[in-house]
Amino acid sequence: MAKIPVTVLTGFLGSGKTTLVNHILTANHGHRIAVIENEFGEIPIDNALVLGGDEKIIEMSNGCCLCCTARTDLIEILQSLLRRRERFDRILIETSGMADPNPVAQTFFVDDEVSSAFALDAIVTLVDARHVESHLKEGEHDGVGGQVSNQIAFADRIVLNKIDLVTEPEIEDLRRQLRSVNATADILTSSYGSVDLDDILGINAFDLNRTVAADPDWLEDDAHHHDPTLESVSIELGYPLDRAAFEQWLTALLAERGDDLYRFKGILAFDRKTVLQGVHRIYELTDAGEWGAQPPVSKLVLIGRNLDRTELTDTVSRCSLAAAGR
Incomplete structure (x- = not known):
């Protein structure tokens, strides 16, 4: 059987990920999508904010973010989804705004059952056009700037969201800043997460060979950092x-x-x-x-x-x- 495509949706706090998830789930695209959500906090809220939150929504609310969760948690969820494979044809993982996408992506290559059944289609990173510039200026490696930069750098697609809150010259300047962090990813623009779904789903954009060529130790690298404050x-x-x-x-x-x-x-x-x-x-x-x-x-x-x-x-x-x- 063909592998199930997986899209990982990442982006810093408040970039608009849940809004984009709602856009995806309510759009007329014909896909059956299982959504895995992860929240940073003790009280789960995001599931209630997702429209049509039924059996398609699987929460990972453990007070931490997905990249800090034992990888076995995500593997077990993916394995459980295989037992309901007839109910969906693709998976969307919405990470916490604090998440490093690297360990999430690694999950699809370090477990034999997962790698044989699922294909990582793309890392899609949302960027808050109103606040990303100030966030990037917080440049400590384990601080906000480092987290935002890492999410942008690892993206296969970048969605510059909330462009209704900035001017056209600011948008062009932001494009240049994003390009300085990620030289290859296509940059889309949106308001309220409204994008052409053909540009983010089923695009076969994640390239393991390119990733490993850029970082030969990528699959063995479990280090990831978060702003401790x-x-x-x-x-x-x-x-x-x-x-x-x-x-x-x-x-x-x-x-x-x-x-x-x-x-x-x-x-x-x-x-x-x-x-x-x-x-x-x-x-x-x-x-x-x-x-x-x-x-x-x-x-x-x-x-x-x-x-x-x-x-x-x-x-x-x-x-x-x-x-x-x-």
């Missing part, structure tokens, strides 16, 4: 929140700590279920419908530097309807 704070509140009070709290937090908040997202229990997505000082709240029989629970994840879990939990809890006098 970045941490994740997860908050879960089992009561309704007052939207006005929450937005006032968030606005004050971002005004004071926006540079340190690389990513924040959540599902919030206002009068209606509401999705929060944010990067640094930019955020949006999107209506997600009625709660129905599901009890209203707010789940919030913040990723950044010098985050005080107790303080954040205490202050956001004051946004409850009871505290707001409603």
Whole structure:
């Protein structure tokens, strides 16, 4: 049987990976896609943010990112998917924004069963056009700049996302910066992750020989680094929140700590279920419908530097309807 093609979707925190996953799953392309998701945090949120999140979605939420997970975890998931092979014809792996794509890619060459059944089709890296320049300037090897550079350098396709937030001259300058990090990958542009799927799926772009030629020890290299100062704070509140009070709290937090908040997202229990997505000082709240029989629970994840879990939990809890006098 033909090997099952696998696309690895990577990109730094807030680059738009889940938005692109939604675009892929809802587009009229005829593919049956199994999605493996990995989150950096204690509370799984991304699965709830993916449209049509049914049996196609497999979560790897272990409080860490995929490249730090024992490789056997991913291998076991891939092996379990083989037992349901008739339900899909390709796989999409959405990594955490903290992930190094190298160990993920290596998985498809170090296990005999996996390598015989799956073919790594491409590494697709999303780039946040609004924030990538400042992230790249954080140039420490094990810091944010090193992580962002590595994700870009290892890409077979680069999607420069959120171009609606920058100007045309800025886009051209960003193209030059990306090309200085990766001289060969095609660079696509998008807003809200809207790209031609023929440009990222089934493109047969990953070349093992080229990769090994550039780094002869690539398959044996397990070293990968993350910014040790970045941490994740997860908050879960089992009561309704007052939207006005929450937005006032968030606005004050971002005004004071926006540079340190690389990513924040959540599902919030206002009068209606509401999705929060944010990067640094930019955020949006999107209506997600009625709660129905599901009890209203707010789940919030913040990723950044010098985050005080107790303080954040205490202050956001004051946004409850009871505290707001409603």
